[in-house]
Amino acid sequence: MAAKAIGPVRRSFAPWNDPNAKPFIEFRNVTKTFGDFTAVDDLSLGIYEREFFALLGPSGCGKTTLMRMVAGFEEPTRGHVLLDGQDLVGIPPYRRPTNMMFQSYALFPHMSVWENIAFGLKQDGMPKADIVARVDEMLTLVKLEQFAKRKPHQLSGGQRQRVALARSLAKKPKVLLLDEPLGALDKKLREETQFELTDLQMRLGMTFLIVTHDQEEAMTVADRIAVMDRGKIIQIATPAEIYEQPNSRYVADFIGDINLLEGRLSSVGAGGAKLECVGTGATVDVAQDVSARVGDQAWFAIRPEKVTISLTPPADPNVNAVSGEVWDIGYLGDVSIYHVRLATGATVKSTITNTTRLVERPITWEDKVWLSWTRDGGVVLTR
Amino acid sequence: MRRGPSWFNVTSITLGFAFLYIPIIILVIYSFNESKLVTVWAGFSTKWYVSMLSNQSLLDAAWVTVRIALLTATLATILGTLAALTLVRYGRFHGRTLFSGMVYAPLVMPDVITGLSLLLLFVAIGFDRGFWTVVIAHVTFTMCFVTVVVQSRLVTFDMSLEEAALDLGATPAKTFFAVTLPLILPGVVAGWMLAFTLSLDDLVIASFTTGPGATTLPMKIYSQVRLGVTPEINAVCTVLIAIVTTGVLIASIVTKRREVERQRAERLAIQG
Numbered sequence A: 001m002a003a004k005a006i007g008p009v010r011r012s013f014a015p016w017n018d019p020n021a022k023p024f025i026e027f028r029n030v031t032k033t034f035g036d037f038t039a040v041d042d043l044s045l046g047i048y049e050r051e052f053f054a055l056l057g058p059s060g061c062g063k064t065t066l067m068r069m070v071a072g073f074e075e076p077t078r079g080h081v082l083l084d085g086q087d088l089v090g091i092p093p094y095r096r097p098t099n100m101m102f103q104s105y106a107l108f109p110h111m112s113v114w115e116n117i118a119f120g121l122k123q124d125g126m127p128k129a130d131i132v133a134r135v136d137e138m139l140t141l142v143k144l145e146q147f148a149k150r151k152p153h154q155l156s157g158g159q160r161q162r163v164a165l166a167r168s169l170a171k172k173p174k175v176l177l178l179d180e181p182l183g184a185l186d187k188k189l190r191e192e193t194q195f196e197l198t199d200l201q202m203r204l205g206m207t208f209l210i211v212t213h214d215q216e217e218a219m220t221v222a223d224r225i226a227v228m229d230r231g232k233i234i235q236i237a238t239p240a241e242i243y244e245q246p247n248s249r250y251v252a253d254f255i256g257d258i259n260l261l262e263g264r265l266s267s268v269g270a271g272g273a274k275l276e277c278v279g280t281g282a283t284v285d286v287a288q289d290v291s292a293r294v295g296d297q298a299w300f301a302i303r304p305e306k307v308t309i310s311l312t313p314p315a316d317p318n319v320n321a322v323s324g325e326v327w328d329i330g331y332l333g334d335v336s337i338y339h340v341r342l343a344t345g346a347t348v349k350s351t352i353t354n355t356t357r358l359v360e361r362p363i364t365w366e367d368k369v370w371l372s373w374t375r376d377g378g379v380v381l382t383r
Numbered sequence B: 001m002r003r004g005p006s007w008f009n010v011t012s013i014t015l016g017f018a019f020l021y022i023p024i025i026i027l028v029i030y031s032f033n034e035s036k037l038v039t040v041w042a043g044f045s046t047k048w049y050v051s052m053l054s055n056q057s058l059l060d061a062a063w064v065t066v067r068i069a070l071l072t073a074t075l076a077t078i079l080g081t082l083a084a085l086t087l088v089r090y091g092r093f094h095g096r097t098l099f100s101g102m103v104y105a106p107l108v109m110p111d112v113i114t115g116l117s118l119l120l121l122f123v124a125i126g127f128d129r130g131f132w133t134v135v136i137a138h139v140t141f142t143m144c145f146v147t148v149v150v151q152s153r154l155v156t157f158d159m160s161l162e163e164a165a166l167d168l169g170a171t172p173a174k175t176f177f178a179v180t181l182p183l184i185l186p187g188v189v190a191g192w193m194l195a196f197t198l199s200l201d202d203l204v205i206a207s208f209t210t211g212p213g214a215t216t217l218p219m220k221i222y223s224q225v226r227l228g229v230t231p232e233i234n235a236v237c238t239v240l241i242a243i244v245t246t247g248v249l250i251a252s253i254v255t256k257r258r259e260v261e262r263q264r265a266e267r268l269a270i271q272g
């Protein structure tokens, strides 16, 4: 997260909140069908200049299709894709100011690393000397100077991925499209590369659109995330908003771990709502404006790390509290996950940071415990 | 349990090779025969090769054949590659089954029928028969072989490579010549060689479609054999065999070496 928190410039970067800002890439009511299958369904979306935007969703939800419509490999069946105010429909891929880094890297096997990176520049008729300078610049950028003469099959997976990145960056495109760029890398290399990517994006000032189905990756690199399901966008927000204020059970469940408890609204009002929760068998009090009517079905969603676990009832009468019995403990090293069985039969998860090296836990199996959370710990979802 | 080749395997292989190669070996040996009688060995001599070189009509026929084969192979390779691209790329288009059926039909069509139908066509449209009609006929029947060979290469071709080239600003034509063609080249070259040899040794179709002044070598040999086999014909055939063998050997060595180089490079890459 270090790269994200670098400075005040970054923190105030939020053109999506500015009503005067114009989106750089814009999808207007885009529908894409293959035969009678709808891959993208009446979707509208705006991505701003210099933004790092992530498309997140399960396999087959239409992420790649959306991206291929920006690159020009697919044309929308209905609707428009605009780049910098210009309608892209009908413009072939080789005339679009976008470049793509392919999931399979798609390096030209008969060309050396150098030739691969120079390929796009040659198409523009760039003078030879400039090409040499630019390719060298790119090789330095991805730290592959000594591999210039190698062919792609003489490189490791990580090196190939860096060549693919260098090749797609060489033309300094207005928009870089990354389709699961880090899919083939191991966890450590992946994390390193994620930071390199965010760093690069900030230095080069380009607009990045990344497709991934790894939620951690999206949270790490992106300014905003769009969560998709079956060709539709369910929520667009910053990583923190997506995590803390999901707008639906789908998003809440898709990102991270969460407790979802069904219930019925018993009071709604400015700054607060009450939910008669079937799962906990108690009333849940939340500090939230819920736009629904009393009596409506709703779900209470709370992340395990926001549920406090204790052996005695909480002293503060303003917090929500329920009692139960420790059913199972999952030890993950940095944290432990407690599965607590309530009297209603529902299970609620609570995570505790392991702050000592002691193997003996103060709370253990079959202990009677209290779970508590503050009024702003969880969120009421109505869909 | 050790499983070496059994006596059955050994016998069948020996018989098979004998069946294939003994006639050819006999032909080559007798091309160096001193005697004019093909079946009587009278000592070693290269005089039939000398006489072959001074037989103008034989040389003319050879030259016609080579020109036809070169032209045929080149045209058939271009058309066959285009057909393969269409079949692989445009997965489903109207009339695809018909198109692929029509492309492959000549593979199984008896030569006599191909030859006869082309002859009828040329007569019907009043096309003077000769060099060009043979070329057209040969392109017709060799093209499908090229298509088969190139297509097998194309189905393993990663489409995202072409997309990457387009994405980087290469026009479709540029993409074809800079990316697609170099990668399917082994298939294209193999197709060219196949078309070349098929055209070189075709007798039936050429006999139907040829005209005055365009006698090919196989036709010449055939007509001479009817008057009796001479060692001169054996010499011509030996030269033909040598040319074809050399071609095939070079092609396989090139492919083999590429394969070895690729494997070595991959080993290097893994070692880092």
Ligand SMILES: Nc1ncnc2c1ncn2[C@@H]1O[C@H](COP(=O)(O)OP(=O)(O)OP(=O)(O)O)[C@@H](O)[C@H]1O
Pocket: A034, A037, A039, A057, A058, A059, A060, A061, A062, A063, A064, A065, A066, A213
């Ligand atoms: N050319 C095509 N013809 C027919 N169907 C297609 C085509 N391309 C994509 N689809 C379908 O459209 C849907 C969306 O595909 P897409 O590739 O966009 O998914 P994705 O979100 O990128 O999934 P993944 O995470 O697995 O890459 C899929 O159900 C897929 O089968």
Ligand SMILES: [Mg+2]
Pocket: A063, A064, A065, A211
């Ligand atoms: Mg995809």
